[in-house]
Amino acid sequence: xxxxxxxxxxxxxxxxxxxxxxxxxxxxxxxxxxxSGAWDPSLAFVxxxxxxxxxxxxxxxxxxxxxxxxxxxxxxxxxxxxxxxLAGAAxxxxxxGLGGFCPGPALVSLMSGAPKAVVFVAAMLAGMYVHRFVxxxxxx
Numbered sequence: 001x002x003x004x005x006x007x008x009x010x011x012x013x014x015x016x017x018x019x020x021x022x023x024x025x026x027x028x029x030x031x032x033x034x035x036s037g038a039w040d041p042s043l044a045f046v047x048x049x050x051x052x053x054x055x056x057x058x059x060x061x062x063x064x065x066x067x068x069x070x071x072x073x074x075x076x077x078x079x080x081x082x083x084x085x086l087a088g089a090a091x092x093x094x095x096x097g098l099g100g101f102c103p104g105p106a107l108v109s110l111m112s113g114a115p116k117a118v119v120f121v122a123a124m125l126a127g128m129y130v131h132r133f134v135x136x137x138x139x140x
Contacts, residue, residue, distance in 0.1 A: 002069070003069035003070075006068075006069060007069075014104065015104075015107075015108045018104060018105050018108050019108060021043070021046040022042065022043065022046075023043065023046060023104075023105045024105040024108045024109045025100075025109075026099065026100025026101055026109075026116060027100065028040060028042070028043065028100075029043065029096065029100040029101070029102075029105070030097070030100045032044070033096070033097050061073065091127075095120075095123075095124075099116070099120045100116075101116075101117065101120045103124060106120045106121050106124060107121065
């Protein structure tokens, strides 16, 4: 029960941060991505702050013998850059640029009932479903 309460608290804090920072507003995100037009650099500060907090937290977490609420720390085994990673990053970027959402802000915006958020989340869920049928790469 304690782990679920921590997860809920973290989720609420994350959602509040997205709303306060403007990341849940597609127009703000698209303004940030429009570097050749009416560029809005404010989200760069949000990202820099998030990267700084993550870097410090990650260093602290990696020094611990085990996580507070799990048996082990889940760290990806693969460190390489491959075609699947590049394709996924490209799809993510295209979706972010066209829709003005990435998954977290889209879920937060879904609670407003905005049609754009509903369509984005539906497309995101469809993509997650289709991914199940993409063959995994063979190990060498």
